[in-house]
Amino acid sequence: MRIFDKIEELQEYLAFQQAKGKSIGLVPTMGYLHEGHLSLIERSAADNDVTVVSVFVNPTQFGPSEDLETYPRDLERDKRLAEQTGADVMFTPSPEEMYPDGYRTYITVEGLSGMLCGKTRPIHFRGVATVVCKLLHIVSPDRAYFGQKDAQQLVVIRRMVRDLNLSVKIVGCPIVREADGLAKSSRNVYLTEGERHRAPILYQSLCMAQQMVEAGERKADTLRDAIVEKIQSASPTRIDYVEIVGSDTLEPVTLLAGRVLIALAVKFGNTRLIDNIELEV
């Protein structure tokens, strides 16, 4: 696996690959790789000749009181895992390489960025859209891979790609979970033993809602109340939101119909976990 930390050197290498007719897949990550990330790398390696994994803890998507400084990092382990999983190239730029002095340009996907997680993380999706747009320009991939775990991120990126006529196929990949249902996340390492023990309640509550829908329930309020009650009965957590929205619009629904997303964000201690389930009603 080749490793680049300079944009120009990466572009020179990839231009050479593209000139040979090689297809390119991009997997953007913030590193501290786990099986969720590795599933995206595997998928890209199966679909493309060259898989590029970027590892960049993007400062512009963290709010002032968020965990930018403490975000877990282990680049040596990431290199090993990515290579074993089929990555051909790793891109590890510094913040200065991505945002040099005088940087002024940001991308805002209006509306979609202010919903769900955007309510409590007002600059988050501006940072995500900006860094993903930059990575897409730098790498010029045929396909780029994102996890359904960050469902809102996927909607925002698909919208940006359509709106800006970017010629890349965005591929959404299923959520990879621990054996007890907890969605894999780099931030799970922040959980105390007790919090880790209680955290599977999130997926359990989503599965309960799915069963209620399968049994005929269509009222979003009823489902939301049931999820909130189940989470609160199991654990003294702070629920950021539980929302039932259209899968593509992220607009709240009253009665479930078509493709809907049940999404939630919950704080266990200082750790904010997100999860979701998509249903076809």
Ligand code: AMP
């Ligand atoms: P991150 O490093 O958290 O920014 O995630 C990088 C990519 O991996 C994003 O597209 C995430 O949605 C995806 N990802 C993170 N966790 C999971 C998971 N448990 N299952 C599937 N994809 C994931």
